[in-house]
Amino acid sequence: MASASAQPGKPATPDKRRMILDAAVIAFATRGFHACRVSDIADEANVAYGLVYHYFRSKDEVLDTLFLERWNVLLEVITEIDGQQLPARDKLYAIASFIVDSYRYDPDLMKVIIVEVTRAANSFGRTHLKTIREAYALIAGIVEKAQADGSFRDAVTPGFAALAFYGAIEQVLTGWIFDMLPRGEDEFEQAKAYIVETICGGLDAHDGNPPASARAV
Amino acid sequence: MASASAQPGKPATPDKRRMILDAAVIAFATRGFHACRVSDIADEANVAYGLVYHYFRSKDEVLDTLFLERWNVLLEVITEIDGQQLPARDKLYAIASFIVDSYRYDPDLMKVIIVEVTRAANSFGRTHLKTIREAYALIAGIVEKAQADGSFRDAVTPGFAALAFYGAIEQVLTGWIFDMLPRGEDEFEQAKAYIVETICGGLDAHDGNPPASARAV
């Protein structure tokens, strides 16, 4: 995560570009993208104002870079999970697990990505729509295969299931981001299980015979 | 929805305050709260710049007003639904229905509320956290009662179920807001059913005996 700076005798400072990105995560997470000034990033990185513009064309490009760096990792991970020979439910668990762990590992970065990009319908969200959709498509693919082999019902479309699954995850992260939910090792692990349990298992009591409340609308 | 203006002979213009609020919905939805200037609101409302400040202390207060107006209706509706004698699944359907219909009726307003308030962890979201949480608490209450009477399993906590349920709804609305999902009468109705079906029924195939994939993590 952090580079080894703060060593009194050493100027250190190997990769200023990286330092700026790391500083931007903190600055964006703390004040929000709009309220955060470029000078906040520079200050946080202990770097001159102008240097930010040496490495990035604009403040926007800094956020774009942060988002793409992380989201591409997510896409790779989902693809890899999908490639494994696993029940769909376990695949979904692995995905939820990765995202929750991403938050555990670097909450500020995930906060920035979710709040400033993924959910920002008027700015960066639109810019990165295509990239964001790829994740949905991969998840939908998992559901589709599971429906084909009979391990998932086909009561809802794969695309819709992906939406609900990802929505549940994002809402949990949002709960942590807003301090609505307690954070901690146990909570993180429990959240992973609960997400999958809710989406796959459902809330209804299954008492053997078809649920009484299962009626089409 | 709109007041009857544009009548050539009549100055009309009964309630300027309302006109400003309606104009703000359009302006915020189109450009986003940050990018939207107060003059955009005034122009959209066909009103002088200064009048906005006659009725509202600040640009923020305009958004606050829009949010509270609508969210309080939501809270009332959920409370009323909860008071009825209905299966929990039907209560959840009614709530999903109300929210989806709110979007159908005034997509711009719902877009503004979701994008600029509900999901804005660094600005209005924090301000209105308490109000937002009330909705979760009401939904959690419905789940809790259903678990007590046995119609819902208690595999997950009520609070978590509420989070997942609301998360799924918000994600569907977000899909419409981002133009990721097709909109139309059929799609709206189907979304209501799918949301409840996913959260209550779950994705797993229930073949009579306890689901093979039901294992604690």
Added chain:
DNA sequence: CCGTTTGTTGACTGACCAGTCAATCCGGAG
């Protein structure tokens, strides 16, 4: 008919900040 209150107008101000740029620093090649 006048005074008061409330509604309405839009030019103006003060603050803020993204992005520019000319100057300086520094490491290495010749």
Added chain:
DNA sequence: CTCCGGATTGACTGGTCAGTCAACAAACGG
């Protein structure tokens, strides 16, 4: 030692906009 190019600095500029305010209009009661 000198020169070159990339790294680094931070003062400055230009434009934007939220919010103010002084003036004008309309409604209304006395």
